[in-house]
Amino acid sequence: MGKPTGFMEWGRQPPERRPVRDRVGDYRELYQRWPEAAAKEQGSRCMDCAVPFCHTGCPLGNVIPEFNHYVYLGDWEGALRTLLSTNNFPEFTGRICPAPCEASCVLSINSDPVTIEYIEKEIADRGFEQGWIKAEPPSKRTGKRVAVVGSGPAGLAVAQQINRAGHQVTVLERAHSIGGLLALGIPDFKLDKEVLKRRLDLMEEEGIVFQTGVDVGVNYTVERLLNEYDAVCLACGSTQARELDVPGRDLEGVHLAMEYLTQQNKAISGEEAALDDRLTAEGKRVVILGGGDTGADCLGTAHRQGAEIVHQYELLAEPPDERPVDNPWPQWPMVLRSSPAHEEGGVRDYGILTKSFSGSEGKLERLHAVRVEWKQPENGGRPAMTEVAGSDFVVETELVLLAMGFLHPEHDGMLTQLGVELDGRGNVKVDANRMSSVPGVFAAGDAARGQSLVVWAIAEGRETAREIDLYLMGETNLPRSLSD
Numbered sequence: 435m436g437k438p439t440g441f442m443e444w445g446r447q448p449p450e451r452r453p454v455r456d457r458v459g460d461y462r463e464l465y466q467r468w469p470e471a472a473a474k475e476q477g478s479r480c481m482d483c484a485v486p487f488c489h490t491g492c493p494l495g496n497v498i499p500e501f502n503h504y505v506y507l508g509d510w511e512g513a514l515r516t517l518l519s520t521n522n523f524p525e526f527t528g529r530i531c532p533a534p535c536e537a538s539c540v541l542s543i544n545s546d547p548v549t550i551e552y553i554e555k556e557i558a559d560r561g562f563e564q565g566w567i568k569a570e571p572p573s574k575r576t577g578k579r580v581a582v583v584g585s586g587p588a589g590l591a592v593a594q595q596i597n598r599a600g601h602q603v604t605v606l607e608r609a610h611s612i613g614g615l616l617a618l619g620i621p622d623f624k625l626d627k628e629v630l631k632r633r634l635d636l637m638e639e640e641g642i643v644f645q646t647g648v649d650v651g652v653n654y655t656v657e658r659l660l661n662e663y664d665a666v667c668l669a670c671g672s673t674q675a676r677e678l679d680v681p682g683r684d685l686e687g688v689h690l691a692m693e694y695l696t697q698q699n700k701a702i703s704g705e706e707a708a709l710d711d712r713l714t715a716e717g718k719r720v721v722i723l724g725g726g727d728t729g730a731d732c733l734g735t736a737h738r739q740g741a742e743i744v745h746q747y748e749l750l751a752e753p754p755d756e757r758p759v760d761n762p763w764p765q766w767p768m769v770l771r772s773s774p775a776h777e778e779g780g781v782r783d784y785g786i787l788t789k790s791f792s793g794s795e796g797k798l799e800r801l802h803a804v805r806v807e808w809k810q811p812e813n814g815g816r817p818a819m820t821e822v823a824g825s826d827f828v829v830e831t832e833l834v835l836l837a838m839g840f841l842h843p844e845h846d847g848m849l850t851q852l853g854v855e856l857d858g859r860g861n862v863k864v865d866a867n868r869m870s871s872v873p874g875v876f877a878a879g880d881a882a883r884g885q886s887l888v889v890w891a892i893a894e895g896r897e898t899a900r901e902i903d904l905y906l907m908g909e910t911n912l913p914r915s916l917s918d
């Protein structure tokens with residue numbers, strides 16, 4: 435696969451990112467297009483390793499060496515055919531997947547892995563440009579009706595697969611735009627919303643019906659959902675944010691990350707453009723609490739809005755630069771990660787516990803924190819946290835963004851009214867066939883898995899569609915997807 439000696443001839447060379455000074459002035463995507471020769475060169479680095487661990491690194495089981503080989507040969511149509519056989523939306527994963535496949539690429543044992551994610555993006559973008567990615571409506575309809583609640587990547591993958599099996603699919607979405615976190619969470623500089631729109635247009639052409647402003651359990655009853663459809667898939671995400679219950683939390687200026695990111699995405703798409711009291715970081719000293727992806731998205735957004743200075747604080751200790759010995763290849767490396775947003779500025783700090791917020795006239799002015807240390811107990815178990823005596827400090831700030839993760843799907847409303855059983859972490863419990871405790875009601879993506887990744891949402895969506903088809907028809911031709 436690729437060129438057996440390619441990895442010795444060329445190093446890893448991802449596409450160029452736009453210069454920082456240009457990109458912080460707008461919300462356009464960061465990466466520039468690859469010249470074809472560069473993409474082919476990178477595809478050739480796939481080295482015929484015999485046991486392609488990348489297959490199992492990818493939750494979709496993408497057939498990576500094969501599409502790399504096609505790219506090396508310049509057969510972009512063949513590459514696309516291979517990619518689409520396992521992945522409904524490579525134009526999304528090619529842009530925002532953290533690429534666990536690359537962590538398990540055999541080359542990364544002692545060198546830099548193949549640029550799998552960027553190759554995937556290039557194949558998908560060429561597929562759209564050349565008109566090779568087209569609507570694929572089913573040749574006949576079964577007469578069965580399926581409702582998908584939630585239009586994030588899990589809901590979209592279920593809908594596309596189940597529609598291809600000939601069932602009539604309606605996607606019910608409470609927001610006014612379709613796409614879940616692809617539309618309202620992930621910033622445009624990572625995923626341009628035109629990329630989402632061109633896919634949604636094709637899905638409508640395939641016959642999928644999208645209804646927005648439908649909040650199941652609030653303005654649409656669960657009885658109606660169960661009565662009108664032959665099967666239902668809950669793809670409602672994991673939207674209950676982890677809160678910070680400290681004095682001063684209710685001051686104006688302390689907000690959940692999603693309140694902030696959603697407003698910016700809506701503003702770019704023209705929704706709520708005239709909102710006068712829009713949350714903005716312009717001219718403010720911003721503190722982001724949480725060192726993960728959501729925090730990095732807040733960081734990139736705050737710089738684009740013209741923040742004066744941004745601090746990003748993480749409670750946990752700073753991860754190592756290199757893999758620890760107990761975290762060997764091909765496992766996902768637990769190391770310090772930097773996103774392109776970190777190239778753009780900001781101050782990152784670790785081992786910081788926020789104790790309170792203070793201000794005047796109801797408005798935030800300061801964050802009060804203390805440094806903490808994490809120690810592994812001698813008898814094993816989870817690391818324990820202790821405050822470092824005398825390390826208290828205060829930061830002047832006008833905007834604090836809470837980006838500390840998500841707990842589980844919202845229980846009030848739809849899930850309580852349906853009476854679905856929950857697992858120990860508060861997610862929708864599903865059996866081996868991805869059905870919840872309510873017959874005919876399935877679940878996919880973050881709703882069942884907890885907050886995860888787009889690639890997992892698509893993989894679970896594909897798998898759940900297969901199970902729904904089997905439930906409705908007694909047999910199925912839809913493919914299996916999960917690599918494990």
Ligand SMILES: Cc1cc2nc3c(=O)[nH]c(=O)nc-3n(C[C@H](O)[C@H](O)[C@H](O)COP(=O)(O)OP(=O)(O)OC[C@H]3O[C@@H](n4cnc5c(N)ncnc54)[C@H](O)[C@@H]3O)c2cc1C
Pocket residue numbers: 530531532583584585586587588589590606607608609613614615616619620624648649650651669670671672673695727728731847848878879880881885886887888889891
């Ligand atoms: C800020 C942020 C950045 C992220 N960045 C990345 C990234 O770069 N790469 C990556 O792989 N992952 C990323 N993730 C994680 C990824 O977005 C999620 O894992 C993925 O979107 C989950 O897909 P889903 O379809 O299960 O749920 P979601 O995308 O959350 O979609 C659920 C949908 O259900 C709707 N809904 C909920 N309840 C109802 C109801 N009662 N009635 C009707 N509709 C309802 C919601 O409005 C929402 O549209 C990020 C997450 C966040 C928060």
Ligand code: SF4
Pocket residue numbers: 491492493494495496498527528531532533534535536550551554889
């Ligand atoms: S979807 Fe993600 S994990 Fe799978 S091949 Fe693409 S970049 Fe790798």
